[in-house]
Amino acid sequence: MAASPVVRADNLVLSYGGEPVCAPVSFTLGAGRALALVGANGSGKSTVLRAVLGLLELAGGSLRVLGREVDEREQIFRAQVSSVLDDDAYFPALTVGEHLLLTARGHGLSKPGDVVAQLLEDFGLTDHSDVLPVALSSGQRRRLLLAAGFARPRRLLVLDEPEQRLDQRMRAALAERLRAETAGGGAVLMATHDPELLEAVATDAVLVGDDKSVKLRVAEAARAIRAEPTR
Template sequence: MLWPVDLELARGEAVALLGHNGSGKSTLLRLAAGRDRPTAGLVRFDGAPMDEDDPTVRARVAVVGDALACYPDLTARQHLELVAVGHGVPDGEAAVDAALTAHGLVGRAEALPTELSSGQLQELLLAAALLRPHDLLLLDEPEQRLDPAARERLAGALAARRSAGATLLFATHHRELARAVADRVLLLDNGHVVAEGAPERVLAE
């Protein structure tokens, strides 16, 4: 059961959710994405109720979940090209090339999902989410399955999105990712927020 959580994100803020497995991080992210309905209270995005079925909301929110969901018959490049076309990414071909480079997938651009390692699949999901325009980025343990070099690239990419004005809410088990990216950290335990504040202070406690 997730107990009442009162959380407000400012535009352009990055907030990290920390806590052990089962503490409520993923549930809170699903509620924020509109994929689960709260039993009480409201989830609002830019003043309006969050609704994943609303195309105006879907167009402004990018989500990276805990499932390796890719189109099985598309190569990595084709997957990103579809995202670019579907979301009207300017100069789509160049943007796809840049995404493949940024996520270490240039050498695997023509590979199908079944030919990619789990870490490469995670990179593809991250590349797809970061490629599309978004105001709010929701990530559930985006560092999972990534090696140390890829986690470092991820931290740089998320910090860049925050600097560009996107709002980030992400769950993580890696303190270094929270320290490198987040403006604020929430520590969850059994659905309760037990600590909240600047990363250095919360992580030290």
């Protein structure tokens, strides 16, 4: 029997104040796969991610994550879904190292100190381990949030434009890490405006739009991004 998808969205309808955010969205995401949501700014990509994370109520359609209806309050959901949105969701009173260590320990990671030391190195934050997040640059804070997303067990990793505020070297390192994520059986769902990241990581893509939301081949999705107006 085939394993059930990690995420299944069927004619997902999302709205704010009764107004649809985008056309209905359908996709499936299996273990060991990476699905990229693409589309213009304001097309609804981030809204789809928030729905998958249980942060937005559906206006229509159906959505299942890990074989269950989404409830972000459930322990099983919180234990298996990790996310990095476009928010500065850090602990302001904790240093960079303390933030990552709390995350790793809180999720029962084996040898959390070793894991955190490696994440600090991989994300170029070793020299900032004892610094409070407010003292970091915006790019450094972004790297902290990404590191925190990897500092815990997970079956699904949800990322909203993870390339934001990263230099080219760090984007390449992130792509390598995400490829390792799927190679190890994890599932990645991300919104992105970076065609190189998409081509390096994604196995599937969906174009989210006002009039229609359609599945694309990765090469088609990369071309769609490159055709976007300069931001």
